[in-house]
Amino acid sequence: MVYKITHRTTYKYVYPVSVGNHVACLKPRSFPHNRLIENSLVIHPTPVTLTERVDYFGNILCFFTVQELHKELIVQAESEVITDIAAAERESLPWEDSAVALAQDHTLEGLDAYQFQFESPRIRIRPEFAAYALQSFTPRRPMREALLDLTSRIHRDFRFDSKVTTVRTTTEEVFKKRRGVCQDFAHVQIACLRSINVAARYVSGYLRTYPPPGKARLIGADASHAWVSAYCKDLGWLDMDPTNNVAPSDGHVTLAWGRDYSDVSPLRGLILGGGSHTLNVEVDMEPIET
Known part of the structure; x- marks a missing residue:
């Protein structure tokens, strides 16, 4: 496209x-x-x-x-x-194996991914984030399967509401309120992943929108978007969009990535x-x- x-x-x-x-x-x-x-x-x-x-x-x-x-x-x-659209993904490693392998990976790719396991200006590692993530990241569950489940749960448990948060709202506040926008949901998912030692980065970009049936596409009515990319040792970076409960495809355009919104x-x-x-x-x- x-x-x-x-x-x-x-x-x-x-x-x-x-x-x-x-x-x-x-x-x-x-x-x-x-x-x-x-x-x-x-x-x-x-x-x-x-x-x-x-x-x-x-x-x-x-x-x-x-x-x-x-x-x-x-x-x-x-x-x-x-x-x-990327080719269909093969089955991935159990998520624990991927996290342990990354900590021991001294290749350039591994070192680049490893830095995204740690806290950043807008994202802290917290027990409550880990507890929420571990409901999806059960023992020996394949990384991709666990990621999809966590994405689905955030989409279900959190409500999109553009009036309750600002760019200064902390991830902890969003987690308690269970409301926010795409930036907030991306921060929450990254916090959950990093809190269980899974490397994750913030992705900014654009999402194709569709007008209601029978309506013309409105010029200028689209918006910037944000989603998450998590690192799996055998598959590389896997993108997930918790706002829309999808794995990004050809309708997502990547602009930049970093530790969190403050980088991009x-x-x-x-x-x-x-x-x-x-x-x-x-x-x-x-x-x-x-």
Whole structure:
């Protein structure tokens, strides 16, 4: 499947901003099953500097500085990505064997995965997370089967509610409330996995949405999305989407990954002036016939 993705972010400030230094994480990664064809970034006002670099996790970041006095900042990323469905997975190792093997794996792949077993800025290892995970990760259960079961349980036990959490809400609060959004559910699942020594990372991207029957697709009505990727020693990284209770396929486009949301937020930075602001984000994910 080929997608044309437009991600437009607009900040409107009460007072003029004289200087803004920003970092954008808006260029999709390119790897098998998620191949980036092209990407462009249009910024208004026009930055005086704009540079790209690859971060520690392999994501492509754009650093830019705006020095023109402005009360509105618009950042629009346009990307074209080809996705396809990975081959059906074979049976996996028992989850305990995978976790133990990773701790002893000194290959580059193993060391890269091992770092995702530990706490990160937004995710803590807690007994309550472990207890919840172990209801799915029973003794000798294959890793993939256990992952699917945990994903299904989070989807069933937690309610999607965009009004009860913010980007600052802790994973512990979400776990108690049993409500939140895709970012929250991804954090909860990662916390559960890490609490039983399973390496897991946070994945940001886009999810194809479908209009109601008989309705036209609304331009700009799509949204950013987040899901989870867990490491299995014999199968590699396995993606799971607890918000929708699916294993991501060609309808998911990967943008970036890291320890948690703080590593991959689409846009962040520092400004001088501005006062309070309003934020509007529009995402359009258009399938292109080939």
